[in-house]
Amino acid sequence: MGTRGSSLREIPTGKLRLGMFVHDVGVSWVSHPFWRTKFLLETADDLATLRGLDVATVWIDTSKGLGELVTAPAPAAPASLAPGDDTAVAEPGAPLAPSVPDPVLTAQALCERARGVVVRMFQQARLGGGIDATAARELVDDMSRSIESHPSALLSLVRLKTADDYTYMHSVAVAALMISFARHLQLDSLRVRAAGMAGLLHDVGKSQVPLDVLNKPAELSATETAQVRRHPQLGHRLLVSRGGVDPEALDACLHHHEKFDGTGYPDGLVGEQITRLARMTAICDVYDAITSDRPYKRAWDPAHSVQRMASWHGHFDPRLFRAFVRTVGVYPIGALVRLESGRLAVVLDGSRDALTQPIVRVFYSIVEGRRVEPFVLDLSETGCDDRVSAKEVRGEWSDAELAELALP
Numbered sequence: 326m327g328t329r330g331s332s333l334r335e336i337p338t339g340k341l342r343l344g345m346f347v348h349d350v351g352v353s354w355v356s357h358p359f360w361r362t363k364f365l366l367e368t369a370d371d372l373a374t375l376r377g378l379d380v381a382t383v384w385i386d387t388s389k390g391l392g393e394l395v396t397a398p399a400p401a402a403p404a405s406l407a408p409g410d411d412t413a414v415a416e417p418g419a420p421l422a423p424s425v426p427d428p429v430l431t432a433q434a435l436c437e438r439a440r441g442v443v444v445r446m447f448q449q450a451r452l453g454g455g456i457d458a459t460a461a462r463e464l465v466d467d468m469s470r471s472i473e474s475h476p477s478a479l480l481s482l483v484r485l486k487t488a489d490d491y492t493y494m495h496s497v498a499v500a501a502l503m504i505s506f507a508r509h510l511q512l513d514s515l516r517v518r519a520a521g522m523a524g525l526l527h528d529v530g531k532s533q534v535p536l537d538v539l540n541k542p543a544e545l546s547a548t549e550t551a552q553v554r555r556h557p558q559l560g561h562r563l564l565v566s567r568g569g570v571d572p573e574a575l576d577a578c579l580h581h582h583e584k585f586d587g588t589g590y591p592d593g594l595v596g597e598q599i600t601r602l603a604r605m606t607a608i609c610d611v612y613d614a615i616t617s618d619r620p621y622k623r624a625w626d627p628a629h630s631v632q633r634m635a636s637w638h639g640h641f642d643p644r645l646f647r648a649f650v651r652t653v654g655v656y657p658i659g660a661l662v663r664l665e666s667g668r669l670a671v672v673l674d675g676s677r678d679a680l681t682q683p684i685v686r687v688f689y690s691i692v693e694g695r696r697v698e699p700f701v702l703d704l705s706e707t708g709c710d711d712r713v714s715a716k717e718v719r720g721e722w723s724d725a726e727l728a729e730l731a732l733p
Contacts, residue, residue: 345390522570
């Protein structure tokens with residue numbers, strides 16, 4: 326097997342696994358069934374298709390996905406086996422790990438790649454270069470496939486960003502929220518892609534704002550506020566000049582700070598003068614912002630954030646906001662809740678049947694005043710007599726700790 330660079334590896338087709346990023350199939354694009362030449366391998370169907378191609382090896386990129394599994398040498402056949410009876414002998418090079426993909430590892434590889442794409446995008450824009458719309462579209466498509474396969478894995482991981490990482494991972498998080506939101510609204514695949522692109526690119530204009538203003542750990546001056554408030558026009562101008570971005574996504578980048586009552590900026594649009602995608606982006610942008618640690622403020626709990634956003638009359642489209650709440654759940658992923666049994670739990674996922682009965686991970690007993698071995702509890706399951714009694718104040722629990730507990 327060979328290498329083309331520090332992150333490219335040529336591996337046997339039989340060693341492909343979900344979570345790998347396929348860099349080169351090794352045949353002309355007209356000779357294989359995939360509409361993209363480079364993509365994250367996320368579904369069992371695609372894995373089976375690749376293994377069924379008449380190619381011995383493929384190239385993968387380990388900087389964008391998983392690498393090869395460590396393999397164990399084949400053990401010697403036991404002497405008691407009869408000649409030709411190899412049913413108890415492991416195949417040479419059999420993987421030590423199971424072949425079933427770990428959705429968290431797959432989503433983690435995608436998150437790392439997404440951060441790299443956004444960092445490069447901001448750096449290139451800051452230096453006067455172009456935005457790579459093709460790389461952005463490919464990333465959005467891979468995120469969409471990941472969310473379709475394991476909705477909570479990617480949404481949980483993007484909550485792990487730090488205050489220092491906020492500018493870049495905020496774009497990734499809003500893209501993930503927009504894709505989930507669009508899928509919940511049952512938009513077609515092109516509109517889902519446009520929604521993801523709007524989320525990924527909505528803040529690219531901040532690449533034109535001085536870093537000391539963006540990262541200032543205190544209240545901005547009037548001049549600094551005016552600089553930041555220009556980022557929608559700056560981003561829109563940058564994207565239009567480079568081309569390749571869907572007009573709906575472009576409009577959302579320009580108008581994601583408009584408010585439903587007309588008090589937003591830059592154009593003071595009212596109600597449905599604001600496109601649906603821009604109204605969706607406004608919701609996802611604010612939700613991720615207030616649930617994230619920032620240089621100048623600590624994050625709010627997800628459930629508390631939804632409650633606060635609902636009280637901001639005139640800010641959001643009421644109909645779309647209600648749909649967003651159904652998308653993330655009354656108790657969103659990562660929310661800290663108190664159960665009727667006197668235990669604390671973190672929300673892992675929403676229930677398919679009841680918004681108020683999520684799937685949670687219990688980790689603390691209030692009655693005993695101590696941590697317990699974490700375990701998963703589906704509150705909607707028949708026979709489960711526990712319920713959420715209240716949204717819990719985060720208190721001593723850190724964002725990172727709760728986000729880790731919220732991983733599937």
